[in-house]
Structures are given as C-alpha cells and as structure tokens.
Amino acid sequence: KQEVTQIPAALSVPEGENLVLNCSFTDSAIYNLQWFRQDPGKGLTSLLLIQSSQREQTSGRLNASLDKSSGRSTLYIAASQPGDSATYLCAVLTGANNLFFGTGTRLTVIP
C-alpha cells in the first residue's frame, strides 16, 4: 500500500531564506506527483504537478523535483515571504484514481 511521508512536519524560517520541503513515497508506480498549499480552514490550492516521466517543474519561486525510482520529491521555495506561510501537502496519484497524501509540512515565514 502506498504511503507518503513529509519531512519536516513543521518549519520556521526568516523571511528571504531559501528552503526545501521533502516528500517520500513507498511505491514508485505512480502517474504523477502534486504539491498543494493549504491555508488554515481553507481548501487545497494546486502548486505544481509533475508527471511520472518528468524530473521537475517550476512556477515562479517554486521548483519541484521528482526522483521516481528512489520515491522522493522536493519542493524548493526561493526567497521565502510571510505570505508563503501555510501547510504544504504532497500527493501521489496511483492507477486507482485516487491521490495519496502526506500529512504535510507546516511552514512559517517570520517577517
């Protein structure tokens, strides 16, 4: 059964720092991997989607990488801002039409 783990569970950084969030999954038979952002009491906002055949995706200050064979993905956030404070969720899509989510990394960017 697919299991998704995110490390660290929480992270506090001063504004302006670059940071990396980690995601690992146990079964490499995935179609894609997606990073989401969740604000308190809110829904999920999709940030980046990496197909299984891709190695990375970039959007603005965000860069996500995927190493399918080792079951790992990283989300790199450059020049962090207080508005980046949120919980970041990693999810992998399997052939069963459902997403397996990690428990998230709660990021706080301190002004």
Next chain:
Amino acid sequence: NAGVMQNPRHLVRRRGQEARLRCSPMKGHSHVYWYRQLPEEGLKFMVYLQKENIIDESGMPKERFSAEFPKEGPSILRIQQVVRGDSAAYFCASSAGPSPGNTIYFGEGSWLTVV
C-alpha cells in the same frame, strides 16, 4: 467558471444525528471524489463517483457512510448517526474525466464538528 462548490462550509451535529454534505463539481465535470482530513492527519481518499455510479468506494467506512452523485444535482456525502470521531474536514474534488490525464480540482471543504 465557478470552482468546486461545497456546502455547508461548517456543520455542527450532535451525536446520533445525520450529516449531509453537498458538492457541486466544476462545470462540465462528471467525476467526483470525496476525501476526509482528520485532525493532524493527511487527507484520505473515501470514494470516487461518476454520474449515477460509484466507481471506487474502497476508502469509505463500511457503516453509516454513503455517497451518491445523481444524474441531476450535486454529489451528496451522507453520514448517519454521527459520532465524535467523524469530526473532520471533508473535501470534494472533481475532474472532467478519469485521472491521469485530467486535472483534479478541490473544493474548499466542509468542516463537520460532532458535539
């Protein structure tokens, strides 16, 4: 084009009552998914439906929970005789077709509190 709409956004029920959560998918989407997020846990898949069909309910608790997506109207997640452990955020998502190949869009969630 409105996104995935869920209502109510917040619902309080006493133990033993019924909870009904509604989800209107994005326009043109005929595939609906329900996920549950328990406190301090990740989202867990519950059920995947197409119009009038349950495709995969492997994540649904065997008792008290049911879901439907009728030909007309929203998808409904129904929880009978709620217990405190049902308190969670319930997220609906929709897509135009089966994934992969179709992006899944999430609603803003319905927060159920059982008192």
